[in-house]
Amino acid sequence: MTERVMKAHPPLEGVRVLELGTLIAGPFASRILAEFGAEVIKIEAPYGGDPLRTWRLLYNGTSLWWYVQARNKKSVTVDLKSEKGQEIVRRLVKETDIVIENFRPGTLEKWNLGWETLSAINPNLIMVRVSGYGQTGPYRNRPGFGSIGEAMGGLRYITGYPDRPPVRVGISIGDSIAALYGVIGALMALYHLRVNKGKGQYVDVALYEAVFSLMESMLPEYSLFGHVRERTGSVLPGITPSNTYRTRDGQYVVIGGNADSIFKRLMRAIGRDDLADDPALSTNSGRVPRAEEIDAAIAAWTEARDLDEVLEVLEEAEVPAGKIYSIADIAQDPHYQARGMLEEATLDDGRKLMIPGIVPKLSLTPGETRWLGPKLGAHTAEVLTRLGYSPEEQRRLKEEGVI
Numbered sequence: 001m002t003e004r005v006m007k008a009h010p011p012l013e014g015v016r017v018l019e020l021g022t023l024i025a026g027p028f029a030s031r032i033l034a035e036f037g038a039e040v041i042k043i044e045a046p047y048g049g050d051p052l053r054t055w056r057l058l059y060n061g062t063s064l065w066w067y068v069q070a071r072n073k074k075s076v077t078v079d080l081k082s083e084k085g086q087e088i089v090r091r092l093v094k095e096t097d098i099v100i101e102n103f104r105p106g107t108l109e110k111w112n113l114g115w116e117t118l119s120a121i122n123p124n125l126i127m128v129r130v131s132g133y134g135q136t137g138p139y140r141n142r143p144g145f146g147s148i149g150e151a152m153g154g155l156r157y158i159t160g161y162p163d164r165p166p167v168r169v170g171i172s173i174g175d176s177i178a179a180l181y182g183v184i185g186a187l188m189a190l191y192h193l194r195v196n197k198g199k200g201q202y203v204d205v206a207l208y209e210a211v212f213s214l215m216e217s218m219l220p221e222y223s224l225f226g227h228v229r230e231r232t233g234s235v236l237p238g239i240t241p242s243n244t245y246r247t248r249d250g251q252y253v254v255i256g257g258n259a260d261s262i263f264k265r266l267m268r269a270i271g272r273d274d275l276a277d278d279p280a281l282s283t284n285s286g287r288v289p290r291a292e293e294i295d296a297a298i299a300a301w302t303e304a305r306d307l308d309e310v311l312e313v314l315e316e317a318e319v320p321a322g323k324i325y326s327i328a329d330i331a332q333d334p335h336y337q338a339r340g341m342l343e344e345a346t347l348d349d350g351r352k353l354m355i356p357g358i359v360p361k362l363s364l365t366p367g368e369t370r371w372l373g374p375k376l377g378a379h380t381a382e383v384l385t386r387l388g389y390s391p392e393e394q395r396r397l398k399e400e401g402v403i
Contacts, residue, residue: 008364008365009037009365010036010037010365010367010368011036011037011362011365012033012036012037012038013037013038015033015037015038015039015097015098015190016038016039016041016095016096016097016098017030017033017034017038017039017040017041017096017097017098017099017100018040018041018043018089018092018093018096018098018099018100019040019041019042019043019073019099019100019101020043020080020089020099020100020101020103020108020113021100021101021102021103021130022044022050022051022052022102023050023051023052023102023175024052024069024146024172024175024176024179025102025130025146025175025176025178025179025182025205025207026100026101026102026128026130026179026182027042027050027052027069027070027100027102028069028175028176028179029100029128029130029179029180029182029183029186030042030073030100031068031069031070031071031072031073032179032180032183033098033183033186034071034072034073035071035072035358035367035368035369036358036362036365036367037365037367038098039074040072040073040074041073041074041076041092041096041379041383042070042073042074042075042076043076043077043078043080043089044075044076044077044078044376044377045077045078045079045080046077046078046079046377046401046402046403047079047401048376049075049077049376049377050066050070052065052066052069052070053066053373053376059347059351060347060349062373064353066373067345067347067353067355067372067373068355068356068372068373069373070372070373070374071355071369071370071371071372071373072369072370072371073373073374074374074378074379074382074383075374075375075376075377075378075379075380076377076379076380076383076384076403077376077377077380077403078380078402078403079401079402079403080111080113081111082400082401082402084397084400084402085402085403086111086112086113088384088387088389088402088403089113090113090117090118090121091387091388092383092387093118093121093122093125094121094122096122096125097124097125097126097190098125098126098127098128098186098190099118099125099126099127099128100127100128100130100182100186101127101128101129101130102129102130102131103131104131104132104141104143104144105129105131105133105134105135105140105141106140106141115127115129115202119200119202122200123199123200124193124199124200125200126186126189126190126193126200126201126202126203127200127201127202127203128182128185128186128202128203128205129202129203129204129205130178130179130182130205130207131144131205131206131207132144132145132148132149132206132207132208133206133207133208134204134205134206134209135202135204136204144207144208145174145175145207146172146173146174146175146176146178146207147168147172147174148174148207148208149174149175149178149206149207149208149210149211150168150169150173150174150211151166152208152211152212153174153207153208153209153210153211153212153214153215154211154212154215154218155169155173155174155211155214155215156168157230157231158218158229158230158231158232159231160231160233161231161232161233162230162231162232162233164231166231173211174207174208174210174211175207177210177211177213177214178205178206178207178210178211180210181205181210181213182203182205185203185205186203189201189203235291235295236258238288239258239284239288240258240284240287240288240290240291240294240295241255241256241257241258241263241266241287241291241294241295241298242255242256242257242258243255243295243298244324245295245298245299245302245303246299246302246303247302247303247305247306247307247310248302248303248304248305248306249306249307251306251307251323251324252323252324253302253307253310253311253321253322253323253324254321254322254323254324255298255302255314255319255320255321256319256320256321257298257319257320258284258287260282260283260284262318262319262320263276263281263287264276265317265318265319266298266314266317266319267297268317269313269314269316269317269319270297270298270301270313271301272297272301275294275297281294307323311323330342331354339357339361340357340361341356341357342354342356342357343355343356343357343369345369345372347372353372355369355372377403380394380403381394384397384403
């Protein structure tokens with residue numbers, strides 16, 4: 001007799017999240033919670049909704065980014081500037097576990113929806129507050145986007161080549177890092193509440209601090225030695241060899257040979273036994289002063305071979321190496337496919353759409369895409385009915401522009 005395997009419940013099933021915010025950082029945080037089973041109610045302005053709906057490439061008037069960023073969320077239209085709209089939010093908070101917002105500090109307080117007000121309504125409430133500079137400090141009132149957080153957090157200063165102006169990563173990395181910290185903070189607060197029998201609390205995430213937290217040893221190096229890390233292009237500073245190299249067919253390969261044993265295998269693979277056997281190069285501290293010599297040896301080898309040959313030789317030698325993927329490469333890659341990172345979704349008109357898979361992979365309770373980003377206000381009636389608003393009350397609220 002075959003034992004029946006029951007499908008496990010999503011890990012965040014029963015957790016209710018209220019999203020107050022637009023664009024990237026806050027909504028990305030709630031997207032992750034929605035992917036793992038939380039009910040996420042996204043509050044949008046009745047007059048247009050989240051601007052992300054019309055950012056970048058559009059299909060039938062809707063951003064393709066929107067379909068991913070808002071997947072599994074419920075869209076409810078509420079004018080947060082109106083007293084009746086604020087009352088709807090306060091009613092929602094009574095049954096909410098986590099509120100996620102990314103307005104400028106003081107904005108929710110101006111609308112009578114700040115932490116003190118909402119936590120008084122629901123003492124177990126957890127509130128994730130994402131802003132440019134945090135809820136305190138002399139810069140708290142400044143407007144701050146992810147790009148500004150990347151600049152202040154130290155990332156922009158070290159990105160690019162030394163003879164050129166600083167450059168940005170081609171995505172909104174600062175917002176995304178802050179969103180991840182928001183999720184981590186929310187889950188830690190939820191654990192403290194439910195497992196440690198603690199109280200509700202708010203999580204203060206500043207964009208610049210989220211970026212700054214990734215700056216490795218830059219601060220202690222400056223503190224002790226006065227060392228200011230500068231832009232180094234494709235080289236990983238102080239770690240040799242780790243660089244990007246051009247191949248004969250005009251492509252680029254990233255090679256990481258910076259571990260001592262890997263360095264020896266790399267040098268033998270490229271025919272440079274002399275460097276592999278050089279005792280002065282047996283450790284990273286000895287290799288760093290001769291980084292140009294080592295990089296030149298590797299570059300001479302890659303430039304004489306096509307990318308496929310380079311990768312084949314280095315894989316055989318167990319040296320970490322990889323081509324630089326375009327999105328076209330990603331969409332056709334068998335490993336992406338095998339790992340479920342290329343999901344296929346269907347738009348309302350039947351058109352197929354490829355969307356990113358969900359990270360991380362949980363063995364028992366994986367996340368899933370239940371639906372794509374919804375139409376504006378698609379769930380307003382459902383949620384307001386649950387809150388006790390009659391059809392007539394909802395009709396009047398709509399006429400007044402509250403919903």
